[in-house]
Amino acid sequence: MKSLNVVIVMLFMAVGLVLTSCDKEAVETNNNETVVNSDSDMESSFEDIDDLASTILEATESNSGGRIAGEADDRVCEGAITFSGDANSGTIVIDFGAGCEDSYGNVRKGKINIAYTGGRFQSGSVVTTTLDGYSINDIAIEGTRTLTNITESANDYPTFSISLTGCKITWPNDDVATRTVSKVRVWKRASSPINDEVWITGEASGVTRRGVAYNTTITDSLVYKASCRVSTRGRLALAGTKIIETENKIITVDYGDGNCDRRVSIVVDGKSENVNLD
Template sequence: MKNFAMTFGSMKSLLFSLIAIMFLTLTACDSNDDAIPADNLSADSGDEEVIDGYFEDTDDVVFEANDQVSTTNGRIAIGRDHSLIRCAEITHDTENKTITIDFGDGCEGPGGKIRSGKIIITYTDRKYVPGAIWVYTLENYTVNGIALEGTKTLTNVTGEESDYLSFNKVLEGGKATWPDGLFATREVNKTFTWIREPNPIDDEFHVEGEASGVTKNGMAYEMDIVSKLIYKRKCRRAGVHIAVQGLKSIVKGDSEVLIDFGDGECDNLVTITKDGESEVVDLTDKRRDKNS
């Protein structure tokens, strides 16, 4: 069941489709994890979560584009209503291995997100092939009015003997600028691993790594995933879109905030600790994009 020699051979086409579906759902877990409310202890973690969400949104778009363009050359038509790129113009230059996703002056996707500008991708091979490298840059790109800049390199680091697909993602020169002119910067190095199980409902998505930057209030921070963040497909189906296990540390100046996502139960509860004081926060009704 977990043999990659067979997976990338006779079952290649089926696996590509399944992987695309899984990554569009599971990476959405990470990209939507941007709503820790700005109250009391959790205010210290809010900016990091928000900017992370906007940059992870670009991954969702790129993964879907990868699935849609396949080996087709030229302009690609996307017609599905639920597609993240349904209103974008997609072109694929197979000779130069370049994909351009152009949202124009702005169009609304699922969930009400309005994207504009371009994501330009260069690649060495299909994303799901071990060793493949994808580099994508943002050109006048915005999400809900927030301008994003930077270059992201995604490398398929799945080992030849590995049971699971793994990707390393590095963001360099990341910057988010709000309509009022305030901005935040971000650098990221994370690894994502898809844990496949015999029953797909039991699949998990594990995230490790670190990030750093400056918030829009001018505060430098460092984020470290102390204990890998675990997202579960069955929890997403139950309406829980955040990690359900793992520990994240955010350091600003001399202050450290710990965000504990729990012990694997499908709930929207996180425990936030600062200076020995802890607060349990229920994110169920507080998940929203923050534009200010």
């Protein structure tokens, strides 16, 4: 009888260890996905802001005297844009007011302030985007984004260095994430703007909304395409790889080979898993 009791106790202990191990693995997997999602969420949010600023700048340059004849993007409500300056330098304010809804159902609030010097495609030109009380779907985003044209030749694709400072993202539940960026953006223009691609390389660091500090290095250019928008808040990369390092993890993220979807592969400790980004 004692032997039977010992066997039963050992059986329960073994089951407990298995369950504990499974729970731990599930928690770690969830944490890995949270880190990847947080990094991608911040990346897509600022890609959306860059894309919007670029669209408005192009509309400004293409109109006589730098004036904007009409709204250039369905993310911007009527009368939201004010402009001061000319084609070579000036300021643009996009004021979403108390709320401006786009065709995807996103609601933007606050202001995006754009200051530029030099024509966008001139080497040395600078575009500085500063957010003032800006939010999308009540997710508040702060920071200053500076794009400097570093194109070396007229035969090259327009190339820009990117720096992001003072970045803070606050969710409605008061979760907070921070981020700094040092990257290079290559704009591969096509005959039709819908086929334009943006290739990003470089590094980022910050703290996720769960308080996890991380460093990100792009190991194979992240590719964004104008025609691919699978996330409501902004475009996600459809190709490329990056490595995200936390205190105790190295996470490799592979965006695939060009399919327009939210699916990525993450590899941690030699284990691979396919996940869908939020």
